[in-house]
Amino acid sequence: MPKLNYLPFTRIVATPAALDVTIWPTEALALRTAADEVLLLSSAPPTLVDPHAIVVPDSGFVGAWLPAEAVQAIFEQHCEWALPATRSVFVQGAVAGIAAKLWLEAERGLLIVPAAYGHDFAERTGLA
Amino acid sequence: MNIIVNTMPVAFEAGDSVLVALQRAGLHPNRGGCLCAAGDCPHCLATVNGVAYVRTCQTLAQPGMIVESFPTDDYPHLPTNTQRGPTVSARNLHCDVVVIGMGESGQVAAAAATAAGKSVITLDDKVGQEVVGIYPELMVVARTSAGMLHIHAHDEVVVATGAAEIQPVAPGNHLRGIVTPRAAAHLAAKGVALGRVVVVESGDAVDLSASPTLNIIAHLKGQVLQFEGLDTLQAVVVLDENGHSQRIECDTAVVWLGLTPRDLLVRMAAGLKVRAVGDAAREADLPPCPDAGMVCSCSNVSAADLQRVWDQGFHEMELVKRATLVGTGPCQGVVCVPHMRSFLATRTAAADSSANPDIARLSKVQAPFTARPVVRQLTLGEVAAGAHHHATPRTGLDAEHRRLGAVMDRIGGWWRPWHYGNPLAEYWAVREAVSIGDVSTLGKIIVSGPDALAFLERLYPTKVSSIAVGRSRYVLILDERGYVMDDGLICKDSDTRYTLTFTSGGSSHAEMWLRDWAEGWNMDVRILNQTMSLGAINVTGPLATQLLQRAGLTQPYKFMQHGHASIADVPCRVYRLSFTGEVSYELHHPVDQSAKLWRTLMTLGADLGIRPHGLQTLLQLRLEKGHVIVGQDTDFDSTPRRIGMEWALRMDKADFLGKPAIERTNKTVLDKQLVGFEMPAPAPFEGANIMHEGEYVGYVTSSTYSPVLGKVVMLGWLKLVNGTLPSEVMIDGRPARRVDVPFYDKEGARAKA
Numbered sequence A: 001m002p003k004l005n006y007l008p009f010t011r012i013v014a015t016p017a018a019l020d021v022t023i024w025p026t027e028a029l030a031l032r033t034a035a036d037e038v039l040l041l042s043s044a045p046p047t048l049v050d051p052h053a054i055v056v057p058d059s060g061f062v063g064a065w066l067p068a069e070a071v072q073a074i075f076e077q078h079c080e081w082a083l084p085a086t087r088s089v090f091v092q093g094a095v096a097g098i099a100a101k102l103w104l105e106a107e108r109g110l111l112i113v114p115a116a117y118g119h120d121f122a123e124r125t126g127l128a
Numbered sequence B: 001m002n003i004i005v006n007t008m009p010v011a012f013e014a015g016d017s018v019l020v021a022l023q024r025a026g027l028h029p030n031r032g033g034c035l036c037a038a039g040d041c042p043h044c045l046a047t048v049n050g051v052a053y054v055r056t057c058q059t060l061a062q063p064g065m066i067v068e069s070f071p072t073d074d075y076p077h078l079p080t081n082t083q084r085g086p087t088v089s090a091r092n093l094h095c096d097v098v099v100i101g102m103g104e105s106g107q108v109a110a111a112a113a114t115a116a117g118k119s120v121i122t123l124d125d126k127v128g129q130e131v132v133g134i135y136p137e138l139m140v141v142a143r144t145s146a147g148m149l150h151i152h153a154h155d156e157v158v159v160a161t162g163a164a165e166i167q168p169v170a171p172g173n174h175l176r177g178i179v180t181p182r183a184a185a186h187l188a189a190k191g192v193a194l195g196r197v198v199v200v201e202s203g204d205a206v207d208l209s210a211s212p213t214l215n216i217i218a219h220l221k222g223q224v225l226q227f228e229g230l231d232t233l234q235a236v237v238v239l240d241e242n243g244h245s246q247r248i249e250c251d252t253a254v255v256w257l258g259l260t261p262r263d264l265l266v267r268m269a270a271g272l273k274v275r276a277v278g279d280a281a282r283e284a285d286l287p288p289c290p291d292a293g294m295v296c297s298c299s300n301v302s303a304a305d306l307q308r309v310w311d312q313g314f315h316e317m318e319l320v321k322r323a324t325l326v327g328t329g330p331c332q333g334v335v336c337v338p339h340m341r342s343f344l345a346t347r348t349a350a351a352d353s354s355a356n357p358d359i360a361r362l363s364k365v366q367a368p369f370t371a372r373p374v375v376r377q378l379t380l381g382e383v384a385a386g387a388h389h390h391a392t393p394r395t396g397l398d399a400e401h402r403r404l405g406a407v408m409d410r411i412g413g414w415w416r417p418w419h420y421g422n423p424l425a426e427y428w429a430v431r432e433a434v435s436i437g438d439v440s441t442l443g444k445i446i447v448s449g450p451d452a453l454a455f456l457e458r459l460y461p462t463k464v465s466s467i468a469v470g471r472s473r474y475v476l477i478l479d480e481r482g483y484v485m486d487d488g489l490i491c492k493d494s495d496t497r498y499t500l501t502f503t504s505g506g507s508s509h510a511e512m513w514l515r516d517w518a519e520g521w522n523m524d525v526r527i528l529n530q531t532m533s534l535g536a537i538n539v540t541g542p543l544a545t546q547l548l549q550r551a552g553l554t555q556p557y558k559f560m561q562h563g564h565a566s567i568a569d570v571p572c573r574v575y576r577l578s579f580t581g582e583v584s585y586e587l588h589h590p591v592d593q594s595a596k597l598w599r600t601l602m603t604l605g606a607d608l609g610i611r612p613h614g615l616q617t618l619l620q621l622r623l624e625k626g627h628v629i630v631g632q633d634t635d636f637d638s639t640p641r642r643i644g645m646e647w648a649l650r651m652d653k654a655d656f657l658g659k660p661a662i663e664r665t666n667k668t669v670l671d672k673q674l675v676g677f678e679m680p681a682p683a684p685f686e687g688a689n690i691m692h693e694g695e696y697v698g699y700v701t702s703s704t705y706s707p708v709l710g711k712v713v714m715l716g717w718l719k720l721v722n723g724t725l726p727s728e729v730m731i732d733g734r735p736a737r738r739v740d741v742p743f744y745d746k747e748g749a750r751a752k753a
């Protein structure tokens, strides 16, 4: 199993309207975690129309890219909610009793948890 | 191949259940009772491999399996060892339709659902999938040898579990040697010798022709009046269809009284989309009214017991269940409910309903009572499968603390180091040299936006507009009722952006608190909680500045000033403040670099006498300074006036959260205050009563021995006596003196040095 590693996110909090119209860099992975918040994996900074947006580097999350079957197995064992059928898709909720985020593509998924819970998450899911 | 039954080896053949192995050896798993060999009754239960309440008829025998009968007059004993049982995993599956039972009707239901384009999951106890309950939101829980299944059905659950054979109630029905027709056929097919067999049926034709090995010596229509024998059946007395009583000596009685639907799962799922099909949906046959014998062997309820509670006025299924516990044992009423219904129907019909209005409203044959999960006895591991206890977050330095041998504890909602083995040395490192502590758990929230100042001005009791960029201010956080809810810092980053800090315990609530008010007041602000994203190390002690200069701090910081700096090549937000009473810097930094920063500081400070300090030392240091810990020193009704911190309020502000309540409560007479005390060692325990002239006047909230002052210092709540605070009190039965705080460095010169 892959290990959990710190993820070099940029965390963005801005007005929902500003985030709605933001064009993210093409290679970026922009995860809309809330109406006013995005977690961005990108080497290039985004251009935001909100001058008061908070844009900060954030290493507060750990995660791992896993094959889709491994994601499925973790969800079957540790999660009472179902994975959506659509791909690519971003979902959030309790996995193994810990608040987790999941970016799911056709062949793989990025499982993300707050670094402060990484130890317990890894212990519970075998991602240690 | 052998299983071990009550310490004796018992041979079995491949494919045998434990029950078959036992029966082949002439043994019964327990005291006795009619066997069904179908998982419906409580008569084959035993302890298998240390797990009690295992249905031996449903358990495949395996070499070396340890089988123990229950004590004859007691429940199975709890294991005496303290070893943790095996962890049981849970698997969550999702589908449209769950079909339980794969007999004919189950197969039809599954095929129909599949044909309708539904995703279907089927469960069948014949292949070891034992459904134990159906829960709200249509979750079916099943036990398998590989762990528990939690199946979430979107559309419906179809129960196709068939029907159970009704077992006989008559004197002697506890004996060994009584079986249902299905059990007889099953045991015969397995080559179990049942001896001389008598078949007694209630009216339907029982066909045992497929079991030619059975030595049937009599086949009667009628009702069993009595089973005779000591432990084992020796004869059966039957009232035949002609009304004649016959006594027939035999080794086995096969008794047929009809079928009752296996509908426990349906009866526990009221309001859910659960339906029964096939025999699970059939009308239950009604056996003869039990006049004598054991009705419920799980709970030891006899026919005489039913009569007794009937005579006491218990006439409904639910009430009889509560009065006798009938139906609450391992079989969950499968065996006893048909007889209860028959008993109540017979007594109701016979009663003079004109004289008994409560009987008059009862239907002749009452419906079975509501069932509740679980229908099978589970181990604690099976119950807990898939459940996770609350996880306690860890700072980026957690592994570092443990590597250094810290005593860790869960404090303020986090794993934190209590001390590193020598708290006194940690204390003196702060007071005389330099020390570092992990304060990553403090709440850290950014507020940005055109309304940031207006928002915070309305929220906090301090004058936020007077805080300059690059400066911080200590603040009390009040609720609408003017009570102290938390405390922290306001740090001004720019005219439209502030960083707020909160206590470790208050941080989880802080973000919601901010968002709630921002939304309620329609403030144009953005809020980002960085508590878990930033680590924080407190560098404190008279040599703290020297250490940080070695690590890369180039500019001097004044007290309550903040800015950015690269410390040990780690980008840090530096806050000059003090909680310990010495020069202190908090270094907020990316949490993934906590260990690097910590180790570099420890290396650079080696010749300065650096030591890490834990929370025990931090609490001692702050108490010497008289700093209040919200939640420990404060109570639910602590106002700034009561904790002696009115200096933190700007009552001349137009408004702030809690101001009207403060104005109102300030008009009342002050009744108690949080004040400082000192006394000689030893330190009283926190919570100790404070007495004055023999009367209770308060209690201690914080207490420690102060090495630097050579005495005990405390904070505590003290009632005013005749309008004044007593100066001399008794704590822990010893004299103590009320004194002003802080206890140490009253002018704060050391922190501001």
Ligand code: FES
Binding pocket: B019, B034, B035, B036, B037, B038, B039, B040, B041, B042, B043, B044, B045, B055, B056, B057, B058
């Ligand atoms: S004989 Fe096993 S449950 Fe009845």
